[in-house]
Amino acid sequence: MTAAHQITAGFMPLFDSAVLVAAGEMGFAAREGVELNLHRETSWANIRDRIAVGHFDVAHMLGPMPLACSLGLTPLASETVVPFSLGLGGNCITVSNAVWEGMEAHGAAPDLDPARAGAALGALIRERAGREPLRFAVVHPHSGHNYELRYWLAACGIDPDRDIEIVIVPPPFMADALAAGRIDGYCVGEPWNSAAVAAGTGRIVTVKALLWRNSPEKVIGVRKVWAQQNPDALAALLRALHHSARWCQDPANRGELAALMARPAFLGQPEAIQMPALTGRLQLGGGAERRVEAFFLPFDKAANFPWKSHALWFYTQMVRWGQLPHTPQNLAIARDCYRPDLYRSALKPLGVALPGANAKVEGALKVATPVGSAGASLVLGPDGFFDGQIFDPDRIDAYIAGQKRA
Amino acid sequence: MPAGSLTILVIDENRIRASIIEAGLRDAGYQHVTLVHDVAGIARRIAEIEPDVIVIDLENPNRDMLENMFQLSRAVKRPIAMFVDRSDQASIEAAVDAGVSAYVVDGLRKERIKPILGMAISRFNAFSRMARELEEARSELESRKVIDRAKGILMKSRGLSEEAAYALLRKTAMNQNRKIAEIAQSLVTAAGLLDPLEGE
Numbered sequence: 313m314t315a316a317h318q319i320t321a322g323f324m325p326l327f328d329s330a331v332l333v334a335a336g337e338m339g340f341a342a343r344e345g346v347e348l349n350l351h352r353e354t355s356w357a358n359i360r361d362r363i364a365v366g367h368f369d370v371a372h373m374l375g376p377m378p379l380a381c382s383l384g385l386t387p388l389a390s391e392t393v394v395p396f397s398l399g400l401g402g403n404c405i406t407v408s409n410a411v412w413e414g415m416e417a418h419g420a421a422p423d424l425d426p427a428r429a430g431a432a433l434g435a436l437i438r439e440r441a442g443r444e445p446l447r448f449a450v451v452h453p454h455s456g457h458n459y460e461l462r463y464w465l466a467a468c469g470i471d472p473d474r475d476i477e478i479v480i481v482p483p484p485f486m487a488d489a490l491a492a493g494r495i496d497g498y499c500v501g502e503p504w505n506s507a508a509v510a511a512g513t514g515r516i517v518t519v520k521a522l523l524w525r526n527s528p529e530k531v532i533g534v535r536k537v538w539a540q541q542n543p544d545a546l547a548a549l550l551r552a553l554h555h556s557a558r559w560c561q562d563p564a565n566r567g568e569l570a571a572l573m574a575r576p577a578f579l580g581q582p583e584a585i586q587m588p589a590l591t592g593r594l595q596l597g598g599g600a601e602r603r604v605e606a607f608f609l610p611f612d613k614a615a616n617f618p619w620k621s622h623a624l625w626f627y628t629q630m631v632r633w634g635q636l637p638h639t640p641q642n643l644a645i646a647r648d649c650y651r652p653d654l655y656r657s658a659l660k661p662l663g664v665a666l667p668g669a670n671a672k673v674e675g676a677l678k679v680a681t682p683v684g685s686a687g688a689s690l691v692l693g694p695d696g697f698f699d700g701q702i703f704d705p706d707r708i709d710a711y712i713a714g715q716k717r718a
Numbered sequence: 719m720p721a722g723s724l725t726i727l728v729i730d731e732n733r734i735r736a737s738i739i740e741a742g743l744r745d746a747g748y749q750h751v752t753l754v755h756d757v758a759g760i761a762r763r764i765a766e767i768e769p770d771v772i773v774i775d776l777e778n779p780n781r782d783m784l785e786n787m788f789q790l791s792r793a794v795k796r797p798i799a800m801f802v803d804r805s806d807q808a809s810i811e812a813a814v815d816a817g818v819s820a821y822v823v824d825g826l827r828k829e830r831i832k833p834i835l836g837m838a839i840s841r842f843n844a845f846s847r848m849a850r851e852l853e854e855a856r857s858e859l860e861s862r863k864v865i866d867r868a869k870g871i872l873m874k875s876r877g878l879s880e881e882a883a884y885a886l887l888r889k890t891a892m893n894q895n896r897k898i899a900e901i902a903q904s905l906v907t908a909a910g911l912l913d914p915l916e917g918e
Contacts, residue, residue, distance in 0.1 A: 357781040365811050480786040482779040
């Protein structure tokens with residue numbers, strides 16, 4: 313029997329493609345009448361190009377990437393929408409052993425505290441003045457990694473453009489580049505931080521989940537034209553992804569999920585190295601271990617809801633770092649890119665908890681809070697940035713103005 | 719400006735394919751062609767070469783790094799256009815299908831780039847055809863070897879002639895709607911399990 317819907321999806325070999333991969337491999341897609349054809353890709357540029365030319369209907373994408381596509385920041389501009397988020401958190405910032413020693417001399421401790429680590433790094437950078445700047449890597453200019461690394465540095469008094477250098481390195485090459493001394497640190501998703509720790513060549517200094525609690529990472533990007541022409545297929549896919557995400561979150565399935573992702577067709581990395589992302593129990597290097605609450609959430613805390621406030625925060629950072637001018641037109645494109653309406657209409661028949669709002673004030677919830685939602689109850693937060701700043705999507709002009717450099 | 723005055727950089731980790739593309743470009747009259755196989759230190763190389771066009775294979779995981787570098791580097795004037803022209807959907811699709819992409823320095827006219835990308839696409843396609851044929855020939859040889867072994871097993875264990883052994887394999891394959899090589903492989907595997915000596 314052929315499936316009612318054929319959907320071609322691209323993904324990158326990263327742990328946070330798990331919800332998409334499991335949807336195809338564990339039968340969630342088939343149960344919704346979807347035959348999901350998964351294609352592993354080698355670069356984000358390929359994902360973007362293949363979405364743009366129609367090779368892929370949907371893809372595992374960096375959260376800001378559909379914005380960049382829709383805003384015309386990419387070589388092949390294409391209207392791409394986001395009806396589903398693949399999870400919250402999951403990234404770390406890792407530095408070389410040499411940088412860690414320098415940071416320790418300035419008060420850094422293996423506790424993942426972003427403010428403490430940032431202060432130590434700032435002191436190290438000032439001490440090194442006059443020497444070649446430290447070089448940090450991220451995976452893409454339009455990535456959560458780039459923006460959270462820059463946010464952390466700037467909040468700690470380090471200018472990411474003047475005081476250090478930021479380069480782009482593909483995730484699987486990060487640990488090698490660090491070991492070879494080509495870079496001094498990086499921000500990337502798991503398992504590529506734990507890989508450096510396991511190799512004894514790097515130390516994890518802080519994590520995304522502590523820089524901005526419950527912050528967005530990868531999403532499902534969908535060609536807008538395809539979404540318009542195939543509403544039933546898209547809704548079926550979103551329901552499959554919902555069930556898959558719930559399955560991925562369940563601790564009882566960790567072993568099976570790690571074994572699935574370990575297959576060469578997907579992540580191709582040993583199961584053991586995926587456990588830190590699943591359990592939040594991180595080896596930081598040098599024998600230090602820390603457990604991070606909500607390190608990576610594929611389902612809990614409304615992790616799959618495509619909040620417009622997430623897209624708008626990415627937009628403010630594109631403006632902040634000079635990738636884009638802040639204009640009413642650009643803001644409107646950014647606002648229209650994430651599509652909670654599509655998410656809501658697809659999941660409504662399931663009777664699951666759905667947020668009533670499309671956006672939220674990021675940093676307003678100090679503790680886990682049940683919120684108004686359709687159907688069952690929904691718990692959000694705690695959320696917020698490590699420096700106590702609040703992002704109110706209704707006050708974007710003020711937020712952007714407040715982040716302008718002197 | 720004649721064709722020969724354009725400077726073209728080909729980035730391809732596959733040396734054979736890179737030299738096939740180079741030969742094609744030279745045949746077409748482009749004399750300034752440089753091949754790079756390893757992207758380490760590529761920024762310096764680009765600054766030295768100052769290419770008008772960069773041809774790169776899509777399988778190269780460093781595309782994200784290169785694109786970012788193009789945007790930051792003063793060596794290559796930004797913005798960089800990709801493939802031929804945003805509006806030229808057919809060329810873009812053909813390039814992506816073939817697994818090749820070209821970065822073009824802004825201001826270079828579309829007509830100048832089209833033949834270069836067209837050539838790269840046909841060379842990429844020719845190369846993958848060649849690779850596929852080689853693979854087919856290799857697996858053909860492997861099949862023949864495994865069928866010979868399966869015949870040997872049948873001749874020994876059932877006392878059949880070579881001809882009868884082959885006929886039995888063929889009949890089984892037809893009945894099960896599978897390839898003879900598959901049946902032969904199953905037989906060799908099973909024999910290996912039953913008789914450690916046969917399995918070697």
